[in-house]
Amino acid sequence: MQTSLENDKIAELKKYISDISGKTDKPESYLIAVLHRAQNLFGYLNREVMDEIAVIMNIPASHIWGVATFYHYFKLKPQGRHSISICLGTACYVKGAGNILEAVKKELGIGLGETTEDGLFSLHEARCLGACGLAPVVMIDDKIYGELTTQKITEIISGYRKSNRKSKEG
Numbered sequence: 107m108q109t110s111l112e113n114d115k116i117a118e119l120k121k122y123i124s125d126i127s128g129k130t131d132k133p134e135s136y137l138i139a140v141l142h143r144a145q146n147l148f149g150y151l152n153r154e155v156m157d158e159i160a161v162i163m164n165i166p167a168s169h170i171w172g173v174a175t176f177y178h179y180f181k182l183k184p185q186g187r188h189s190i191s192i193c194l195g196t197a198c199y200v201k202g203a204g205n206i207l208e209a210v211k212k213e214l215g216i217g218l219g220e221t222t223e224d225g226l227f228s229l230h231e232a233r234c235l236g237a238c239g240l241a242p243v244v245m246i247d248d249k250i251y252g253e254l255t256t257q258k259i260t261e262i263i264s265g266y267r268k269s270n271r272k273s274k275e276g
């Protein structure tokens with residue numbers, strides 16, 4: 107059953123679609139913008155939200171699903187509070203990104219595309235974060251960490267855990 111909070115979000119999404127649809131009569135041309143908005147509202151794109159969009163926009167749900175799964179940007183599962191993206195682009199890879207990835211997987215106990223049980227971290231891979239000079243690079247939320255070692259990234263993750271604990275206590 108949908109909560110009133112979710113109903114509010116659906117209402118907001120409907121309004122967004124109604125506003126944007128006035129600008130063109132081709133729903134396909136603004137589908138990505140709508141999915142973007144839905145992800146901002148709900149945190150990720152679940153099946154119910156995509157079905158809802160399909161009905162509102164009169165587009166087959168299978169098409170919406172195809173678009174959402176094609177773009178790496180769209181998340182289909184609940185995401186952790188912090189998003190960790192490990193750059194596996196060439197420059198980072200030759201500087202040991204594979205080892206960084208293994209260290210992070212071990213530290214968090216999850217694989218790529220997964221979220222920790224406490225809901226604190228989600229782990230993703232990236233293809234060049236545009237900071238090759240600092241390789242190997244990891245992005246956490248919107249912050250870039252460069253010239254990493256396995257020890258440094260483990261310490262950085264511990265720092266996020268500590269500040270999360272403090273914000274809960276405070």
Ligand code: FES
Binds near residue numbers: 198
């Ligand atoms: S390859 Fe990692 S930042 Fe460019």
